[in-house]
Amino acid sequence: MDAFQGILKFVINQKTVIGYSFMALLTMGSERLFSLVAFKCPCSTENVVYGLVFLFAPAWVLLILGFFVNNRTWRLFTGCCRNPRKTLPRGRFCYVFVQIILSSLVAPVMWLSVALLNGTFYECAMSGTNSSNLLKWICKGKPKECWEELYKISCGKTSMTPTDNEELKLSLQAQSQILGWFLICSASFFSLLTLCYARCQSKVSYLQLSFWKTYTQKEKKQLENTFLDYANKLSERNLKCFFENKRPDVFPMPTFAAWEAASELHSFNQSQQHYSSLHRVVEDGLELSPEDEETTMVLMDTAHNG
Template identity: 55%
Template sequence: MDNFQTVLRFFMNQKATIGYSFMALLTIGGERVFSMVSFQCPCNHDQNFAYGLTFLLGPAGVLLILGLFFSSRLWRLYTGCCLNPMKLCPRGNCFGSLRVFMNIFSGACVAPIMWLCVALLNGTFYECAVSGLDDNLVVDLFCKNKTLKCREELARVPCDRSKLTADERMELLLMFRAQSQRMQGKWC
């Protein structure tokens, strides 16, 4: 019986770590399913950026909203503020309330940041988004010292519908992935 209580005590002491680990596994699995099942880059210069960015940031926004919505601390803060504002902000001092909200918000940001880290590590959404940019700086970065055809075919590279040679396509894809991992390193 002592062994069972020891194991139970261990799990109770580590519930935050276990919860975050479970959330990380769900995020990784969700991103993989999401990218394999529902994502296909349109390979259209006008649509790639918006489409890739939507799949990169959209789920992160939804996870942030869900994290805030399911936060019992936020509901206690909200209902306490509505029921008795003087109790929450005595004499107009709302810094305590603001501090609690910042703690709630930072806790709700865990899942979206995990999503962004996993999505940038995979790089599929980022490749699609960046290939649709028309900014000269981006095009020059990826097509520097290459033919004019590279500039024209950049939006088709993530889909393997480009008319570039296999070596040029692979080089551009590797550059997209390296840039995505660089972004992931900055944010995560």
């Protein structure tokens, strides 16, 4: 039992690494499936477009999906057109949006890296080029047929010898793999620099940052459970009153202003140790409504302005 709990704790602590590893394996499998099943290089003047579409279109789709599945995207944009200050009262829109973009770029970069390491898409795209400079570089030391029949290289239908044909294919695949490793190294180094910069600019210490992350995870989990609990109670009350044809009892709920404040993206303030927007609302934005004996959430600013 202790061993199982130890394994479970390790998995929870390393869930980010495990998640990225699973994403990498899924990307590799998807790329391999695309290469074997869907990808058929036309071996014509359309090689460039066809190869680039298979190289970049899935990356673009993964980028869009990254925005869709990122909760911060919807927390940032929900209601921002009607009242931008309620979402980002301190004007941190660009900063948060860049964070969302960087997190959404993980899957596309993985796809491009795996696709380039495989070399199939790049080989097809480059074999259809009409650029004299690229042709001079690719066909250097090769027969003149290379200039005229390079687009047929992926299908092996050139009039060149099998040896020259294979050398050209290997050369194009080598170029693709070099670009793939360059992308991996660049992305890794950029990620390290970004993380180091973020930690250097941190307003809290390492231990407090660890506590902050733990608190955020616990609050998110308990908030989801509380949503379910209150939704069940409210729906049960409404259905009971509907079928029994009677007036409902008072059901304590946060005010509209409290929902708005708790939905803001949180910015840490050293003078007040609030670890989330919800924490800040509870600490600074709660007071008892004089009209009701129930505890209701009312923003202090709203009450004062009223």
